[in-house]
Amino acid sequence: MSSIEAFAERLGSYLEPEQVNLVRRAYFYAEQAHDGQTRRSGEPYVTHPLAVADILADMHMDHQSLMAAMLHDVIEDTGIPKDALVSQFGETVAELVDGVSKLTQMTFETKAEAQAENFQKMALAMARDIRVILVKLADRLHNMRTLGALSGEKRRRIAKETLEIYAPIANRLGMHSLSTEFEDLGFKAMYPMRSQLIARAVRNARGNRKELLNRILETLQNRLREEGLPGRVVGREKHLYGIYQKMRGKRKSFNEIMDVYAFRIIVDKPDTCYRVLGAVHSLYKPFPGRFKDYIAIPKSNGYQSLHTTLFGLHGVPIEIQIRTEEMEELANNGIAAHWVYKSKDEIINGNHARTRQWLKGVLELQERAGNSLEFIENVKIDLFPDEVYIFTPKGRIMELPKGATPVDFAYAVHTDVGNSCIACRVNRRLAPLSEPLQSGQTVEIITAPGARPNPAWLSFVITGKARSNIRHFLKHQRHSESISLGERLLDKVLASFDTSLEDIPEPRIRQVLEDCKMEHLEDLLSDIGLGNRMAYVVARRLLASDAPGGSTGSPRTDAEKPSDQSVRELPLAIRGTEGLVVSFARCCNPIPGDPIVGYLSSGKGMVIHQETCNNLADRGHADEKILHLTWDKDVTGEFTIELRVELEHQRGIIAQLATGVTMADASIDKISVDERDGRTSVVQLVIRVRDRLHLSQLIKRIRALNGVLRITRLKN
Numbered sequence: 001m002s003s004i005e006a007f008a009e010r011l012g013s014y015l016e017p018e019q020v021n022l023v024r025r026a027y028f029y030a031e032q033a034h035d036g037q038t039r040r041s042g043e044p045y046v047t048h049p050l051a052v053a054d055i056l057a058d059m060h061m062d063h064q065s066l067m068a069a070m071l072h073d074v075i076e077d078t079g080i081p082k083d084a085l086v087s088q089f090g091e092t093v094a095e096l097v098d099g100v101s102k103l104t105q106m107t108f109e110t111k112a113e114a115q116a117e118n119f120q121k122m123a124l125a126m127a128r129d130i131r132v133i134l135v136k137l138a139d140r141l142h143n144m145r146t147l148g149a150l151s152g153e154k155r156r157r158i159a160k161e162t163l164e165i166y167a168p169i170a171n172r173l174g175m176h177s178l179s180t181e182f183e184d185l186g187f188k189a190m191y192p193m194r195s196q197l198i199a200r201a202v203r204n205a206r207g208n209r210k211e212l213l214n215r216i217l218e219t220l221q222n223r224l225r226e227e228g229l230p231g232r233v234v235g236r237e238k239h240l241y242g243i244y245q246k247m248r249g250k251r252k253s254f255n256e257i258m259d260v261y262a263f264r265i266i267v268d269k270p271d272t273c274y275r276v277l278g279a280v281h282s283l284y285k286p287f288p289g290r291f292k293d294y295i296a297i298p299k300s301n302g303y304q305s306l307h308t309t310l311f312g313l314h315g316v317p318i319e320i321q322i323r324t325e326e327m328e329e330l331a332n333n334g335i336a337a338h339w340v341y342k343s344k345d346e347i348i349n350g351n352h353a354r355t356r357q358w359l360k361g362v363l364e365l366q367e368r369a370g371n372s373l374e375f376i377e378n379v380k381i382d383l384f385p386d387e388v389y390i391f392t393p394k395g396r397i398m399e400l401p402k403g404a405t406p407v408d409f410a411y412a413v414h415t416d417v418g419n420s421c422i423a424c425r426v427n428r429r430l431a432p433l434s435e436p437l438q439s440g441q442t443v444e445i446i447t448a449p450g451a452r453p454n455p456a457w458l459s460f461v462i463t464g465k466a467r468s469n470i471r472h473f474l475k476h477q478r479h480s481e482s483i484s485l486g487e488r489l490l491d492k493v494l495a496s497f498d499t500s501l502e503d504i505p506e507p508r509i510r511q512v513l514e515d516c517k518m519e520h521l522e523d524l525l526s527d528i529g530l531g532n533r534m535a536y537v538v539a540r541r542l543l544a545s546d547a548p549g550g551s552t553g554s555p556r557t558d559a560e561k562p563s564d565q566s567v568r569e570l571p572l573a574i575r576g577t578e579g580l581v582v583s584f585a586r587c588c589n590p591i592p593g594d595p596i597v598g599y600l601s602s603g604k605g606m607v608i609h610q611e612t613c614n615n616l617a618d619r620g621h622a623d624e625k626i627l628h629l630t631w632d633k634d635v636t637g638e639f640t641i642e643l644r645v646e647l648e649h650q651r652g653i654i655a656q657l658a659t660g661v662t663m664a665d666a667s668i669d670k671i672s673v674d675e676r677d678g679r680t681s682v683v684q685l686v687i688r689v690r691d692r693l694h695l696s697q698l699i700k701r702i703r704a705l706n707g708v709l710r711i712t713r714l715k716n
């Protein structure tokens, strides 16, 4: 551990003397403030801020960052107020220290917590001055390096947090050296045995690989020399945690991973990178599809390099990265490279400008959003790609799996919200309930009393909570609806015998239930509603003589087919709101006013067709399952029909057609246009109308349009 004087001398290599003095003053201030405090290792506390400043000095950070590093634990640990720092060291440094303290106070117990408000605060701190993050990262790095002094449980918690939060942040900021060190230290603390095992294997492999490695290295160097290309070639080793993740994630064996020989060629300028690429490609054959030009298209964190993989001797894969010194610096230190202290006359070249631009972009984003939402969205997607973070209108953050829809969100908020949701607003605009959500969006669910889950939701929800709740609700709903339909069907038949369910004596009902091996009347009614049992047959049994078991035989025997149909048919009235056990056939799309019949399909309830539907005629065998229906005079709702319109080709006619439909107060679900020849088109429309009267008004309006040749309502 260097003393402050040795440290100050080092700083002299890139800072002005008065700046070095300010850093030194900050050190002495911290030393006094932490007087009497020691680290877990027994050293005086001030050794820690000094080490943090040292890490930042390695990155050539400016003097204000170094001062903040010296003072970073003062507010938190010694109770000295921020104001005192303002008067001592100025607003900027005090702000930095305050920002770091705020970050320190957040302990990220879980990813979800880290994501929530904590992350937002962090982003806000970052927006004010990204150096807050850099100081915090250096602080964390020193703590990780000295983790050994802590107890097992605390060590693991810090290691986990480092792997989950800080390493990804460092990576996001392009600070590769830092993120790999975080990963290796975190790995070692979390999984000491595994880390040791891999370290040993790497050491052994190194010996075996040495000869071939040197041969390839020499060959590469010779080729560069022959071509007159300046550049240094270095061998690259994968870091332990990287190897571990590859073994786990890609299920590769240790040897498969180690069998790759990796090099980096560092040259003077971008132009040389491409010439070196040509030289190595002529030396060994490149792997097709593995070449990446991150110089032309840098990664989002500013990373630049050429990547290629070659077939070496005996087919050994050789991975090569080619970049300039500048890109190398940027690849290692990322955003910190931007803060490198520069004398006034130093020219800012392209790469630094790009980093600056990236940072500016982040800050602008922040400003434009007015809060940190958009910013979070951008950073977070990189940090935790499998989750999305959605805001409630009140600003609460909900964590959902990637691909979650507004319906998933509604159920995550509350089961009742999910069950009664009818629409949603995403960022204050109406949006489809099925659209996958993106991080940072604000979602508002619109509910309506009496609304209920739509079975179609099951095709797009992805959370277990939404799925099981929808299923549960539908099952329940279906049961009660089938009971009520069954009751109506049965009562209708009983009415034709001038009686009703209420008039049937209780013992008789119980007898029939017993015959059917059922306990409750509800089960029997539900069975009728679902189409498993015919109302007529059940009615006959209920009315049969009081002789016990008067009507024997299996309940499904249709021998008792209504032969004595002298009884009046009392049609069942359809209201349009029957729900899940009554549906409208897609083949003929009946609407109120059409003559209709109901077809009871076992287990599925009743499907309503037009009386003239061809599908029904084809099913002639099941006459007894067909019921005569009427429309209730109070029928409500919208019903789907399909129209086919032949048009003469002319400008704007489709738009006119669509307007015509809307003007007639009907809504279009789907429109498709088929051009037949140069002169005519055929338009198919799926439209929702109230009834036949509404439909005829609509047709009249369309027919009046210039260029409409023919309109047909489609059936089957």
Ligand code: MN
Pocket: 048, 072, 073, 139
């Ligand atoms: Mn600290």
